[in-house]
Amino acid sequence: MKENNLDxxxxxxxxxxxxxxxxxxxxxxxxxxxxxxxKSITAIMGPSGCGKSTLLRAINRMHELYPNITTKxxxxxxxxxxxxxxxxxxxxxxxxxxxxxxxxxxMSIYDNVIAGYKLNGHKLKKDQRDEIVExxxxxxxxxxxVKDSLFKKGTFLSGGQQQRLCIARALAYNPEVILLDEPTxxxxxxxxxxxxxxLADLKKKYTIVLVTHNMSQAAxxxxxxxxxxxxxxxxxxxxxSMFTNPIDSRTEAYLTGKFG
Amino acid sequence: MSDIAxxxxxxxxxxxxxxxxxxxxxxxxxxVVIIMSVVTISPIVLIIGKLIIKGIGQINxxxxxxxxxxxxxxxxxxxxxxxxxxxxxxxxTGTLLIVILAAVIxxxxxxxxxxxxxxxxxxxxxxxxxxxxxVLQGVPSxxxxxxxxxxxxxxxxxxxxALAGSVALAIMMLPLIVRSTxxxxxxxxxxxxxxxxxxxxxxxxxxLRVMIPSSFSGLVTGILLAISRILGExxxxxxxxxxxxxxxxxxxxxxxxxxxxIWNFYNDPNxxxxxxxxxxxxxxxxxxxxxxxxxxxxxxxK
Numbered sequence: 001m002k003e004n005n006l007d008x009x010x011x012x013x014x015x016x017x018x019x020x021x022x023x024x025x026x027x028x029x030x031x032x033x034x035x036x037x038x039k040s041i042t043a044i045m046g047p048s049g050c051g052k053s054t055l056l057r058a059i060n061r062m063h064e065l066y067p068n069i070t071t072k073x074x075x076x077x078x079x080x081x082x083x084x085x086x087x088x089x090x091x092x093x094x095x096x097x098x099x100x101x102x103x104x105x106x107m108s109i110y111d112n113v114i115a116g117y118k119l120n121g122h123k124l125k126k127d128q129r130d131e132i133v134e135x136x137x138x139x140x141x142x143x144x145x146v147k148d149s150l151f152k153k154g155t156f157l158s159g160g161q162q163q164r165l166c167i168a169r170a171l172a173y174n175p176e177v178i179l180l181d182e183p184t185x186x187x188x189x190x191x192x193x194x195x196x197x198x199l200a201d202l203k204k205k206y207t208i209v210l211v212t213h214n215m216s217q218a219a220x221x222x223x224x225x226x227x228x229x230x231x232x233x234x235x236x237x238x239x240x241s242m243f244t245n246p247i248d249s250r251t252e253a254y255l256t257g258k259f260g
Numbered sequence: 261m262s263d264i265a266x267x268x269x270x271x272x273x274x275x276x277x278x279x280x281x282x283x284x285x286x287x288x289x290x291x292v293v294i295i296m297s298v299v300t301i302s303p304i305v306l307i308i309g310k311l312i313i314k315g316i317g318q319i320n321x322x323x324x325x326x327x328x329x330x331x332x333x334x335x336x337x338x339x340x341x342x343x344x345x346x347x348x349x350x351x352x353t354g355t356l357l358i359v360i361l362a363a364v365i366x367x368x369x370x371x372x373x374x375x376x377x378x379x380x381x382x383x384x385x386x387x388x389x390x391x392x393x394x395v396l397q398g399v400p401s402x403x404x405x406x407x408x409x410x411x412x413x414x415x416x417x418x419x420x421x422a423l424a425g426s427v428a429l430a431i432m433m434l435p436l437i438v439r440s441t442x443x444x445x446x447x448x449x450x451x452x453x454x455x456x457x458x459x460x461x462x463x464x465x466x467x468l469r470v471m472i473p474s475s476f477s478g479l480v481t482g483i484l485l486a487i488s489r490i491l492g493e494x495x496x497x498x499x500x501x502x503x504x505x506x507x508x509x510x511x512x513x514x515x516x517x518x519x520x521x522i523w524n525f526y527n528d529p530n531x532x533x534x535x536x537x538x539x540x541x542x543x544x545x546x547x548x549x550x551x552x553x554x555x556x557x558x559x560x561x562k
Contacts, residue, residue, distance in 0.1 A: 062458060092460035102451040106473040119461040119469050166455070173459060 001033065002247045004237030008224075011035035012177060012207050013059065018073035020054055022066060028054045030231040031073075036177075036224075041199060041208045043222035043239065045215060047259060051231040056179050056211045060094040061087050077176070092116070095170030097180045101162035103154030103169070110150040112165055113137060116173035136172040140164040140198055160191025164198065177207045184217065196221050215255060219243050227251045311543055315536030323347035323537060327506060328521055334530040344531070348538050350507045351521040354422065357509060358501060358517055359487060361426035366433035367483060373434075374441025375467055390442075397435035404428045405496030413500060420502035422515040428496035433486040440482025444475040477560040481553040488549035492542055494519040518542050 013036035020029040029051040036042050044052040057063040059075060061082065075082045082090050103112045113133045117124055124132070133150070137143040142164045146157070154165055163183060170178055180199075184192040199208055200221050212218050218225055219239060226236040227248075235242060235251045246252040253259055322345070329337075329346030337344045373389065380386035408428030417423055448471055456470040472479065497503075502514040503524065522538045525531040 060458060062454065065454070065457065088460045088462055090460070091458055096454075096458035098451055098454060098458075100451055102449070102455045104452060104455065104470060104474070106470075106476070115456075116459040116461075119456060119459060119465055121465070169455075169459070 001233050002235045004235055004245070004247050005241035006224075006237040008035045008037045010038045012038040012077065013209075014074075014076040015055075015059075016074040016076065018055070018058060018075060019071070020051075020058055020063060021070040022054075022068070024068075024070065028231050029058065032228075032233045034226055034233060034236055036207065036209060038207050039203055039205070040223040041203050041210060041221055042224045042226065043218035044209065044211045044226045044228060045213065045218045045254075046228035046234075047254065048213065050228040052211045052213075052226075052228050053181055055226075055228065056181055056209060059177070059179055059209065060091050060096055062091075062096065092120075092173060093175055094177045094179060095173060095175035097163070097166050097170055097178065097183050099182045100186050101159055101166050103157075103162050103165050105153070105155050107154060108151045109146050109154045109157070109165060112154040113168050113172050115169055132172050136168040137165075139171055139202065140168040141194070142168060158191070160187050160194060163187060163191070163195060167195075167198065167202075171202070171206070175206070177209060178202070180208065180210045182211055182213065185213070192217075227254065229254070308543065311536055311540040314533075315538075315540035318343070318534065318537035319540070323541075324352065325349055328516070328524070328534075329531065330505070331528050331530045334528075334534075338530060344534060348518060348521050348534075348541065350504060350516040351518040351538065352541075353507050353509065354501070354504070354516040354520075355491065355518045357511070357515060358422050358425045358429065358497070359491060361422065361511065362429035362433060362490065363483065363487060365426060365430035366437055366486070369430075370434050370437025370486075371441050371472075371479065373438045375445065375471075377438065377442045378445040379467075393435045393438050396431070397439075399431075400495075401428075401432060401493055402495040402499070404431050405499035407431065408496055408500040417512045419512075420500060420514040421512045422501055422508070423511045424500035425497045425515070425517070426511075428500050429490045429493060432490050432493065432496070436486035436489060437482055440485070441475075441479060444478030444482065445471060447478065448474045477556045481556050484549050484553040484556075488546045488553075491546050491549070492519050494523055498523070 015032055015034045015036075018029060018032045019027050021027045032055060044056060046052045054063055058071065059082070063069060063071075064087070071083065077085075077090070077093065082094075103109075104115055107115060110129075110133055111118060113136050114124070114129055117129075117132070134143060134147075137146065142161060145161060146165075149156075154162065157165060163186075167178075167180075167183075184195050187195065196217065199210070202208060203223075210218075210222065222239045224237065225239045225242050227234045227242070227250075229250050235246065235248045242251065243255060246255055324347055326345070326347040327350040328348055329344060333346065334344045373393070377386050377390055405428050408424040408431075412424035412427050413420055452474055453466060453471060456466045461470070497517050497520050501517060501520070503516045503520045504514045505516070508515045518538055519542065522535050522542070525534040525538065
């Protein structure tokens, strides 16, 4: 692994020697060491099958939903190893947005935003709920578009609106970190641009980790980048330096479109 | 004319013959398929037609509010040329009582088992349970009647009872509900479940508050179909609820049911005319449940 002009001042997550296998001894992620800077955007990129989604899902332990998974190493959130934490508490601190927008089909827009509270049985007063819904929807710039139809089903929105609703749902629960797994791959260019603007805005308040197979997206919005290849973390550092001056030849080949 | 041109002419005419032959085969096949489809639907059309023609005259308010007549009343009415008095109120109330109780027993057990099977795809115990459930579906209903008799009539209620019938019918419903629950749960997109898990929602709440509401219409459809399957069951009830000439709402007492009444009417020469109206009623209930569940499915697929 090569570090490229790395300056992490305030890491919120430290990945230490992390290896993950879906099938015994077939590692999808191999000995990854990296730090994630707080209140910034970190992009994980690489060709298909390089383990970038697995690495992302390991951060809130979603990869454990698959059977027979082997995980070695540590991920520290602050000073706590997440593999010693309760998954439920961990996932409340680390929110996630998926590749395909997935609002709960049985819930209204309003209920989708406060789904975290509702499903976890937190009793909120009505004005508290209203406030959270309005604030979260404003954070994702969806409020003006849906404020008159808050009690319609979330599935009636367009794909881009649904994805922003899903981001609002993750934000509403006040996470420390938001993980996004190729959040714009199912969206059209205009919706993509809106989500990217939104992320650039959200990094003031949240730490964002983003998986993308779209290099220009990583270049546009991320502060730090991780390049993965065949389960290995090849190079990581400042996005600017990595795109202008890659150290590893594989990074260079990928960034110049020779494979991927 | 050159040899080549001649050959071409010959092969063309052969091809034409073959095309005709193939077209004829196609036509014959189509006609056979249509005839077979008509054969398939004709029994149900003929049955419903016959039931309506012979049974509709007997159906009036009395039919729903009075209990079944005894053979003497019927004989008097027949000899003076009047309509046979009475109805099937004891059967309708009994069927409702038995079927609702069976559903109350079978629905929670069936849905829980279905969830277990859905959550443990490909695991050994789940496969074992799935196979046993399939076997249960093949158990003849009269055998379930015997089980209801041995377990409930003898051991619990000390006599024929609605409860015994409900237990037998609940066992019949179980495999249907289990499999329909598993199948509907499988149709909920995986990413909906992931969305809930990623919010830190505990497992039981993911199932109860996300998976079940998302597959609700499918669950209801499965339950309605299971109910329509047991609605007309007669054999297990003969051994468990026995029948009763009066309306009975006590779970521990013998109770009548529509299919039991049909059986009784059939065995009594004076009452035999009543089988048409009672069968029409039973058929109507089963058809309604089927249509309602089809509508729910259609609505969900939209």
